[in-house]
Amino acid sequence: MNFSSKLIEQAVDAFASLPGIGRKTAVRLALHLVDLPKEHTEQFTGALKEMKDKIQTCTTCFNLSDEAACSICNDKSRNPELLCVVESIRDLMAIEHTGHFRGFYHVLGGIISPIEGIGPGDLNIDSLLNRVELGSFKEIIMAISPTIEGDTTIFFLSKQLATHGVSVSTISRGVAFGGELEYADGLTLGRSIASRIPYQVSQGA
């Protein structure tokens, strides 16, 4: 689009650099800020800068955190026998939002994908095995998207965990096959956590 103002153009470019925001939406957002009092823009940019400056990764579960340990890991009221393994922080947030799970989490930071060149060494798997070894967990719930890569990752992890004396379960297939976990509605996702099933290595064979 042809702007008569460089300042507007820069702001539109900034918004349009975000995922899922097209040029028309970016124009709308930039002009929205122009219309509002200056304090609003300062609050908006301040919140983003503060997040970016201060946000940390929890040293235990790899969740995003305001401190060295996240508020979930610090929560003494949670069930110390349940550990939920997720691909990403978005998936953790989606499950947490359902309110159906009161155990702890472990964020892998991805899933095994030979096509994208992501192997087990690129994921937070050693730290997971360490936690299981040292912790009080009795059940490890694999809340991983039911895709081919997700199933591969679950298979790999269940093999690794087999000698640790814990049971491994997966969330039930309420989430449509091939579907991305983070897009599932809260009810489906919550129920699929509640009705999780024991994971058997021979299951898919």
Place this chain on the structure above:
Amino acid sequence: MNFSSKLIEQAVDAFASLPGIGRKTAVRLALHLVDLPKEHTEQFTGALKEMKDKIQTCTTCFNLSDEAACSICNDKSRNPELLCVVESIRDLMAIEHTGHFRGFYHVLGGIISPIEGIGPGDLNIDSLLNRVELGSFKEIIMAISPTIEGDTTIFFLSKQLATHGVSVSTISRGVAFGGELEYADGLTLGRSIASRIPYQVSQGA
């Protein structure tokens, strides 16, 4: 949504305060910034702050501008006989984007709407009449959304302009009746500017 981090929550709230951005999208945008280098967030927030700090309103046409006079009003290559009257800066941008118009603009800052309590005195109409009185304009094009309020505004302006020795035209009804001008596609909008028709007071009677 239940966040384990106050910092994330503030950033999500900031994004969700923008028009058309829901909570899920806001989470996605906030986590997008977390994933990228710090420089990206600084560039993003910097562009928005700079726009908000420095943006001005053109004293002639009421377009947004980096200087006291906007780059369109300063453009000597434009046709000094054509003046296009628009409701908002968004509409100006949409017409400018079609590339079909090379005259000048005048932004009303709204349209006459008794229901919303917007009368002629609330709009940039005196300055429009001044420009027409003092300027070299021969044709005033009403590029105003074809709604009831839009038609009322065109009617009012054409009455005011009747004694100024200029012809008044409206953009052709390629834009669907009741449709908002800023959502029209570029081709339709461009053609409706090119095939504009003389405005007659008796037209709608």
